[in-house]
Amino acid sequence: MELTPTMERLIAELVKLPTIxxxxxxxxxxxxxxxxxxxxxxxxxxxEDMRARVRFCQRCGNIAETDLCALCSDRSRDRSTLCVVxxxxxxxxxxxxxSYRGLYHVLGGCLSPLHxxxxxxxxxxxxxxxxxxxxxxELIVATxxxxxxxxxxxxxxxxxxxLGIRTTRIGVGIPIGSTVEFADQVTVQKALEGRRxxxx
Amino acid sequence: MELTPTMERLIAELVKLPTIxxxxxxxxxxxxxxxxxxxxxxxxxxxEDMRARVRFCQRCGNIAETDLCALCSDRSRDRSTLCVVxxxxxxxxxxxxxSYRGLYHVLGGCLSPLHxxxxxxxxxxxxxxxxxxxxxxELIVATxxxxxxxxxxxxxxxxxxxLGIRTTRIGVGIPIGSTVEFADQVTVQKALEGRRxxxx
Numbered sequence: 527m528e529l530t531p532t533m534e535r536l537i538a539e540l541v542k543l544p545t546i547x548x549x550x551x552x553x554x555x556x557x558x559x560x561x562x563x564x565x566x567x568x569x570x571x572x573x574e575d576m577r578a579r580v581r582f583c584q585r586c587g588n589i590a591e592t593d594l595c596a597l598c599s600d601r602s603r604d605r606s607t608l609c610v611v612x613x614x615x616x617x618x619x620x621x622x623x624x625s626y627r628g629l630y631h632v633l634g635g636c637l638s639p640l641h642x643x644x645x646x647x648x649x650x651x652x653x654x655x656x657x658x659x660x661x662x663x664e665l666i667v668a669t670x671x672x673x674x675x676x677x678x679x680x681x682x683x684x685x686x687x688x689l690g691i692r693t694t695r696i697g698v699g700i701p702i703g704s705t706v707e708f709a710d711q712v713t714v715q716k717a718l719e720g721r722r723x724x725x726x
Numbered sequence: 727m728e729l730t731p732t733m734e735r736l737i738a739e740l741v742k743l744p745t746i747x748x749x750x751x752x753x754x755x756x757x758x759x760x761x762x763x764x765x766x767x768x769x770x771x772x773x774e775d776m777r778a779r780v781r782f783c784q785r786c787g788n789i790a791e792t793d794l795c796a797l798c799s800d801r802s803r804d805r806s807t808l809c810v811v812x813x814x815x816x817x818x819x820x821x822x823x824x825s826y827r828g829l830y831h832v833l834g835g836c837l838s839p840l841h842x843x844x845x846x847x848x849x850x851x852x853x854x855x856x857x858x859x860x861x862x863x864e865l866i867v868a869t870x871x872x873x874x875x876x877x878x879x880x881x882x883x884x885x886x887x888x889l890g891i892r893t894t895r896i897g898v899g900i901p902i903g904s905t906v907e908f909a910d911q912v913t914v915q916k917a918l919e920g921r922r923x924x925x926x
Binding site for chain 2: 530575590
C-alpha cells in the first residue's frame with residue numbers, strides 16, 4: 527500500500543539515512559505524525575539550523591560554529607601535542623576518553639590509492655603547515671589500525687621526521703572489557719607485538 | 727565532549743525518535759552534516775510538508791491528504807465489509823497482504839481500563855454511526871491478540887450484534903514461515919483451539 531504522497535516522501539528521505547530500512551523509516555514517520563506539531567517541527571528546524579551554522583574549524587578540521595573550534599580556542603589545551611585522526615567522530619571518541627589534553631588534526635579520511643584517496647585529497651598540507659609553525663613536539667597518529675590507516679601513519683611519520691618532530695602511533699591490542707578469546711587473529715598478533723614490560 | 731550547540735540540539739531531537747540512542751543519533755547527525763546541503767534540507771522539508779498536509783480520513787481514521795483517504799475514495803472497494811484495526815499501521819499491514827478488498831475503521835488503540843482507555847477515547851461512536859448507516863454485512867475485528875485486544879473485540883461484537891451485523895475475529899496461531907517449536911505457549915494453545923478440518 528502506498529501511504530499518502532508526503533508520507534511516502536518523508537519515508538524515502540528517512541531511508542537514505544544509515545541503518546534505517548523501510549520498516550524503521552515507516553515507524554519513525556508515524557512517530558513524527560503522532561507527536562505534537564511543534565515537536566515534529568523541532569527536528570526539522572534542528573536539521574536546518576545545524577546545516578546553517580555548523581562548519582569546520584579552519585585550523586584542525588573539527589566541527590565548529592565559529593572560525594576556530596572549541597578545542598583550538600581553549601587556551602588550557604597543550605599546544606605541543608597534536609593527535610591526527612581520520613574523522614571528527616574520532617575527536618569525539620578521544621575526548622570521551624577524557625585524559626588527552628593536546629590538540630587534534632582531522633585528516634578527513636586516510637590514504638587509499640585504490641579508492642583514489644591521494645595525499646592532496648586529505649588535510650595533509652594544512653597539517654604540515656601547522657607543524658612548520660613550530661611548537662609541536664609530538665605528533666600522535668591515531669588513524670585506524672587498518673591497512674590504509676597504517677600506511678597513512680607511516681607516510682605522516684616520514685613527513686614529520688623531515689621536520690624533526692617525534693611521531694608516535696596509538697596502541698593496538700585487545701580492547702579493555704573484551705577478552706583474548708574473542709579477539710581476531712591480527713589483533714592477537716598485534717597485542718603480542720605491542721607487549722610491554724611489567725614493572726613489579 | 728560537547729559537540730557544537732546546534733549539533734547537540736539535532737542529536738537531542740534525534741534521540742527522541744523511537745529506537746534511536748545517543749550513538750545512533752550522533753551517527754545520523756554526522757551523516758546529515760556530510761551530505762550535500764540540499765539533501766540534508768530535503769529531510770527537514772519532508773517532515774514539515776508531512777506535518778502540514780497529512781491528516782486523518784474523516785470516515786475511517788486512516789491517514790489522508792484530503793477529507794477521505796485513498797481507500798474510502800476508491801469506488802472499487804467492497805463497502806459491505808469493514809475491518810476494524812487499532813492503528814493506521816495495521817491498515818498498512820493488511821494492504822500489504824493484498825487480498826482484502828473491503829474498507830477499514832481505525833480505532834486509535836484498544837480498550838484498556840487500566841490505562842484509562844475507555845470507549846469514548848476510541849473511534850467507537852463513529853464506527854457505530856457507520857454501521858447504523860447500513861450496507862455493512864460483516865465486521866472483521868482485527869485488534870491485536872492481546873488481553874485488551876480480545877476484550878475490545880468482544881465489546882465491539884456485542885455492539886454490532888445489537889445492530890444485527892455479523893462480527894468475525896481474525897485468526898490467531900503460528901505465523902507462516904515460523905515454527906511450532908518457537909511459538910510461545912499461548913500461541914500454541916490458540917493455534918490448537920483454532921484448528922480446522924482438513925478437506926482432503
